[in-house]
Amino acid sequence: MKEILEGIHLNKIFRDGDSLVVAANDVSFTLHEGEFLGIVGESGCGKSTLLRLVSGLIKPDSGELTHDGEAYTGMSPAKTGRFLQMIFQDAYASFDPHMRMHRSILEAAPKNVSEEELVQLLDDLHLEAKLLEKRPGELSGGQCQRMSIARAILSGADILLCDEITSALDVVTEAQIVSLLQGIRQKREFSMMFVSHNIALVSQLCDRMIVMHDGQIVEAGTTKELLENPKQEYTKKLIASSRMQSL
Amino acid sequence: MTKRKQLLIRIIICATVAGLIVLATMFASFLAPNDPYATSAAAIRQTPSAQYPFGTDNLGRCIFSRVLYGGRTTIGATFLLVAISFVVGTLIGMLCGYFGGIADRLLMRIADVALAFPQMVIAIAVAGILGGGIFGAMLALGITMWISFARLARSHTYSMKNQSYISAAILAGKSNWYIITRHIFPNLLAPLLTNGLTQIGVTMVGISGLSFLGIGVTPPTAEWGAMINEARAYIQLSPWAVFFPGLAIAVTIIVFNELGDLVMDYREM
Structure with a gap:
């Protein structure tokens, strides 16, 4: 499979008062065309920072990012938005509270997108077209x-x-979202980086997984490999805690 | 009846009274029974009567007519000043909050220094230097008035720019100007309008106060503060000449302050 996105030796340190927080420490990864790549780890391990680095919303201190083999490190997010888009943890906060959904959704769309395409997509996502006239506060999570x-x-x-797109949702809705993403994958071609602290959820959806801890990638591999034969203690702990939660 | 509904009714009452005050001053030329600037030696310091509902002053001028016309000056200048401060302060605040950097730090430090002194003290100093007049008074008050709008706009913009919907708009390729005008400003409007309503009372006190001190509106222009200043010399002979302009100031300020507070409470419910 063709490599569509690559991160090479990415580093990012934040200043928190007098102390320094290493959010990304020599992080390297590849995303292949059509692949769903899961990024798991506990809160504060640098998963979301990695997505924000990839999106261009924050710039890495060092390292390189490439899309289709072309470097885009330091490119403004207005330009990276042409080939990648982010789905945020808090769905309500990701829409302007004063704007109707129709206008919000079309903001990111190319000018030639037709109403039929929009309605068809909403249908694929089991959403009624009349919801487009509503504001985010009038919708369910x-x-x-x-x-x-x-x-x-x-x-x-x-x-x-x-970025943790199901963490604010109940388990039923979470399952619906995962199922919809799997369904959409059959109909439309796209690749995905899926960040979650829930390894069980990621394993349902993703082809490969990256395990992050303290800003570093501690283990990476196919979902099957990681679940069946984890090499690192940290990965084993994540899997064990996930099993405990599901009991 | 819910508390929210009660509050809404109070807002409607306050807004109606405020609207009536503004309309009365706007249509002063139709409502005033006498020429506010016409002096009459035969009507000096007359008590309130059918011909002169609020009595007359030391020059025989109709106080009721002068209160109506004076409202035009006081309320007109207040609205204009609040509107200009709203636009200037909001624009500065949004740009500082959104872009940050040296300009933000510099402007906010200037604002901090300006706020360290009571607004009226700065206004008196500036109006004194400018030598009086309504525009001098407005400029003197405007020097510090934009700050409250700027600080409010800046703090809201600063917290808003880290919201996911702003990140989504950035990733959608929208320009900074688009984001500021279409996403940030509409979400700022409610708190800024509430602040604007509360600033009306403060500004009115400022304009009337400067006129009262003789460094605002210059006689014979009808203005509530200036009318009190003129009439205080003979307050014992004709207290109505001080009472009615004072009442007009008090009622207008109370109504607009109450309206601002009620709208703020309503928004926070």
Whole structure:
């Protein structure tokens, strides 16, 4: 499979008062065309920072990012948005509270997108077209998150960056979102980086997984490999805690 | 009846009274029974009557007519000043909050220094230097008035720019100007308008106060503060000449302050 996105030796340090927080420490990864790549780890391990680095919303201190073999490190997010889009953890906060969904969703879409395409996409996501006239506060959490998936897909971006997109949802809605993403994958071509602290959820959806701890990648491999034969203690702990939660 | 509904009714009452005050001053030329600038030796310091509802002053001028016309000056200058401060302060605040950097730090330090002194003290100093007049008074008050709008706009913009919907708009390729005008400003409007309503009372006190001190509106222009200043010399002979302009100031300020507070409470519910 063709490599569509690559991060090479990415580093990012934040200043928190007098102390320094290493959010990304020599992080390297590849995302292949059509692949779903999961990034797992506990809160504060640098998963979301990695997505923000990839999106261009924050710049790495060092390292390189490439898309289709071309470097885009330091490129403004207004330009990276042409090939990648982000879906955020808090679906409500990802839409302007004063704007109707129709306008919000079309903001990221190319000018030639037709109403039929939009309605078809909403249908794929099990959303009614009449919801487009509503504001985010008038939708349920699940509807709002599906709207943000619609916005990202409609933009025409070939990479979706999902940042804990189900963590604010109940388990039923979470399962619906995962199932919808799997369904959408059959109909539309896109790659995805899926960040979650929930290794069980990631394993349902992703082809490969990266395990992060303290800003570093501690283990990477196919989902099957990692679940069946984890090499690092930290990965084993994550898997064990996930099993405990599911009991 | 819910508390929210009660609050809404109070807002409507306050807004109606405020609207009536503004309309009365706007249509002063139709409502005033006498020429506010016409002096009459035969009507000096007359008590309130059918011909002169609020009595007359030391020059025989109709106080009711002068209160109506004076409202035009006071309320007109207040609205204009608040509107200019709103636009200037909001624009500065949004740009500082959104872009940050040296300009932000510099402007906010200037604002901190300006706020370290009571607004009226700065206004008196500036109006004194400018030598009086309504525009001098407005400029003197405007020097510090934009700050409250700028600080409010800056703090809201600063927290808003880290919201996911702003990141989404950036990734959608929208320009900074688009984001500021279409996403940030509409979300700032409610708190800024509330602040604008509360600033009306403060500004009115400022304009009337400067006129009262003789460094605002210059006689014979009808203005509430200036009318009190003129009439205080003979307050014992004709207290109505001080009472009615004072009442007009008090009622207008109370109504607009109450309206601002109620709208703020309503928004926070």
